[in-house]
Amino acid sequence: MYRYDEFDQRFVEERVAQFRDQARRRLSGALTEEEFRPLRLMNGLYLQLHAYMLRVAIPYGTLSSAQMRKLADISERHDRGYGHFTTRQNIQYNWIKLEETADILAELASVQMHAIQTSGNCIRNVTSDPFAGAAADEFEDPRPTGELIRQWSSLHPEFSFLPRKFKIAVTGSPNDRAAVKAHDIGLRMIRNEDGDLGYEVIVGGGLGRTPMIGKVIRGFLPKAELLPYLEAVMRVYNLHGRRDNKYKARIKILVHEMGEEPFRKEVEREYARLDVESLAAPAEEVERIQAYFAPPALENLPEESKAFERARTADPDFRIWAETNLHPHRAPGYTSVVISLKPVGGAPGDATAEQMRVAAEAADLWAFGELRVTHEQNLVLAHVKKDDLYPLYRKLAGAGLDSANRGLVTDIIACPGLDYCALATARSIPIAQRLTERFADPKRQRDIGPLSIKISGCINACGHHHIGHIGILGLDKAGAEFYQLTLGGDPTETAAIGERAGAGFSAEGVVDAIERLVDRYLEIREPSETFLQTYRRTGAESFKDALYAEAG
Amino acid sequence: MAKAFVSSILTANDLREGWSVFLTRDGRWSRDWADLRVAASAEEGAELSALGAAEEAARHVVGAYLVEIDAEGRAKLRRERIRAEGPTHRADLRRADALTEAA
Ligand code: HEM
Ligand code: SF4
Numbered sequence: 001m002y003r004y005d006e007f008d009q010r011f012v013e014e015r016v017a018q019f020r021d022q023a024r025r026r027l028s029g030a031l032t033e034e035e036f037r038p039l040r041l042m043n044g045l046y047l048q049l050h051a052y053m054l055r056v057a058i059p060y061g062t063l064s065s066a067q068m069r070k071l072a073d074i075s076e077r078h079d080r081g082y083g084h085f086t087t088r089q090n091i092q093y094n095w096i097k098l099e100e101t102a103d104i105l106a107e108l109a110s111v112q113m114h115a116i117q118t119s120g121n122c123i124r125n126v127t128s129d130p131f132a133g134a135a136a137d138e139f140e141d142p143r144p145t146g147e148l149i150r151q152w153s154s155l156h157p158e159f160s161f162l163p164r165k166f167k168i169a170v171t172g173s174p175n176d177r178a179a180v181k182a183h184d185i186g187l188r189m190i191r192n193e194d195g196d197l198g199y200e201v202i203v204g205g206g207l208g209r210t211p212m213i214g215k216v217i218r219g220f221l222p223k224a225e226l227l228p229y230l231e232a233v234m235r236v237y238n239l240h241g242r243r244d245n246k247y248k249a250r251i252k253i254l255v256h257e258m259g260e261e262p263f264r265k266e267v268e269r270e271y272a273r274l275d276v277e278s279l280a281a282p283a284e285e286v287e288r289i290q291a292y293f294a295p296p297a298l299e300n301l302p303e304e305s306k307a308f309e310r311a312r313t314a315d316p317d318f319r320i321w322a323e324t325n326l327h328p329h330r331a332p333g334y335t336s337v338v339i340s341l342k343p344v345g346g347a348p349g350d351a352t353a354e355q356m357r358v359a360a361e362a363a364d365l366w367a368f369g370e371l372r373v374t375h376e377q378n379l380v381l382a383h384v385k386k387d388d389l390y391p392l393y394r395k396l397a398g399a400g401l402d403s404a405n406r407g408l409v410t411d412i413i414a415c416p417g418l419d420y421c422a423l424a425t426a427r428s429i430p431i432a433q434r435l436t437e438r439f440a441d442p443k444r445q446r447d448i449g450p451l452s453i454k455i456s457g458c459i460n461a462c463g464h465h466h467i468g469h470i471g472i473l474g475l476d477k478a479g480a481e482f483y484q485l486t487l488g489g490d491p492t493e494t495a496a497i498g499e500r501a502g503a504g505f506s507a508e509g510v511v512d513a514i515e516r517l518v519d520r521y522l523e524i525r526e527p528s529e530t531f532l533q534t535y536r537r538t539g540a541e542s543f544k545d546a547l548y549a550e551a552g
Numbered sequence: 553m554a555k556a557f558v559s560s561i562l563t564a565n566d567l568r569e570g571w572s573v574f575l576t577r578d579g580r581w582s583r584d585w586a587d588l589r590v591a592a593s594a595e596e597g598a599e600l601s602a603l604g605a606a607e608e609a610a611r612h613v614v615g616a617y618l619v620e621i622d623a624e625g626r627a628k629l630r631r632e633r634i635r636a637e638g639p640t641h642r643a644d645l646r647r648a649d650a651l652t653e654a655a
Pocket of ligand 1: 087
């Protein structure tokens with residue numbers, strides 16, 4: 001797993017000292033709020049609806065058990081005993097004190113964590129597949145690519161004052177679990193006809209008020225050319241991206257306004273001008289990074305586990321959990337485990353200090369001391385022996401971490417919404433709570449099958465609602481919360497922006513409306529068809545009359 | 553025509569601790585929505601705003617602004633009620649006397 005080298009460690013420590021001084025100067029009056037605001041944002045500290053909010057980076061969503069314990073400690077010592085894991089694979093604390101922030105950053109630095117580049121118009125923390133390095137369908141671990149980009153972009157003078165924030169996602173598998181087409185740049189590893197590995201480069205995706213699916217601007221980029229090519233993309237963006245209007249400043253607008261083909265040509269022209277050799281990452285550096293992500297020492301195991309089979313037969317709850325919350329591992333006898341942070345009636349992505357500790361302990365006992373945070377706001381143990389699944393499950397169950405719902409209707413993504421967010425127009429979390437209660441019955445959930453509901457509390461779309469099979473956008477209509485539905489969104493390699501279903505619903509009405517949608521799907525689906533497949537086959541019309549039946 | 557003034561109270565965030573606070577009748581910043589100083593006219597509103605600016609300059613608080621209240625003395629906007637009473641998704645995070653409907 002990645003460790004800071006000495007230089008990084010010193011850099012992070014200097015930033016902590018710098019922030020300590022800045023906070024002191026703010027409190028003594030040497031800095032006004034206007035002067036201080038950009039400085040605190042550069043360190044992940046926002047002023048939110050109730051208090052300061054601190055956003056801590058979890059690069060590529062990977063963290064050690066020691067880091068997870070530190071996150072638990074911080075939530076207890078400096079917050080109210082819980083934290084919120086987000087769609088950006090990071091964690092947010094909601095109740096942070098300015099006067100304690102430098103201490104928190106120092107504590108984070110002691111386990112090589114930080115809050116840098118979680119805010120501001122820079123290249124944000126790179127996100128990737130939560131099953132990176134473990135998934136059976138993966139060409140290669142995408143995290144070394146993420147790390148290479150991080151090192152290249154972190155202190156790049158040209159890129160710290162971009163027109164707007166910039167988000168990059170990487171997947172090493174043809175099955176996109178990192179929503180790469182909804183990012184400013186998405187990289188998807190592929191093999192060409194010669195069997196060489198490279199990237200499909202996708203540019204100009206994004207959500208927010210102008211949702212766009214990214215465009216493929218290079219079908220195959222040889223691996224070694226990654227940084228020079230990204231450099232060319234960033235230069236074109238820096239040169240032509242709009243700085244006059246922050247709503248038009250993202251690269252998606254540039255690609256859209258220039259047109260896909262002219263943009264591609266511009267990038268290729270810039271690329272032809274660059275000294276590719278000197279900009280490419282040196283091979284030793286790539287190897288060094290690769291070594292940080294070296295896979296753990298896996299044993300040679302038979303594919304089937306007798307202990308697992310026995311437990312499955314003996315404990316029906318375990319069997320149900322194992323059906324949904326495991327993900328195929330590349331090594332026989334191993335599996336990845338999804339720890340759902342979506343209990344019925346809970347806030348999606350919230351975990352208490354105790355739950356974080358239990359997850360850390362489980363990682364130590366059975367998963368090489370390593371955890372992942374997913375953009376679906378769950379946790380993952382990447383490398384677990386099937387033999388160990390039952391004791392692991394029992395441990396998780398003891399802390400309320402055994403929800404058997406990965407990918408099902410109650411595995412809802414929700415942004416903090418009006419319960420926490422100063423920008424919100426409506427609440428998100430309570431809608432998730434009502435929906436999980438409505439669909440709590442495990443049998444019904446499994447009958448419905450794969451279905452993702454994603455909720456945002458305003459048009460900024462932090463809850464990814466545009467790419468939910470069912471998206472919910474919370475708005476305000478004359479003082480009342482009001483929810484608009486989109487249907488048919490898809491975050492994967494077949495990415496699509498959901499279509500507006502029609503008039504919105506009240507907070508009370510939206511749960512019933514979704515239940516009617518789901519019932520309609522159950523009525524009209526063909527055998528083994530998922531919600532999304534049925535929607536694509538039959539179109540919006542067959543759902544609309546169910547949605548608006550009551551109104552008529 | 554100028555918009556009729558709506559009775560308002562003064563809120564901000566505590567500079568050091570960050571929590572939302574409300575100005576009381578006796579000039580303290582309190583986390584509790586109780587015994588608040590109310591501006592009932594445009595003049596009193598301007599006075600209260602000026603006081604907020606002075607309190608920011610004195611580095612007691614950050615982001616001071618007026619919050620409109622209704623006849624019962626509650627914030628008119630849901631956003632402001634949630635800000636005063638705490639997140640609505642967990643009873644233990646809310647003030648015991650919270651009135652805002654859970655969704
Ligand atoms: C609570 C404080 C937050 C604030 C003030 C905030 C603010 C924003 C804003 C202004 C945008 C629109 C940017 C644009 O389109 O240029 C945005 C987008 C986004 N935010 Fe947040 N956000 C917050 C929390 C979160 C959380 C909790 C998550 C993760 C769950 C998140 C993840 C995202 C994502 C994924 C987008 C997608 C749009 C995109 O960048 O294309 N944000 N946020
Ligand atoms: S979508 Fe809106 S309400 Fe939700 S976290 Fe983002 S900015 Fe806040």
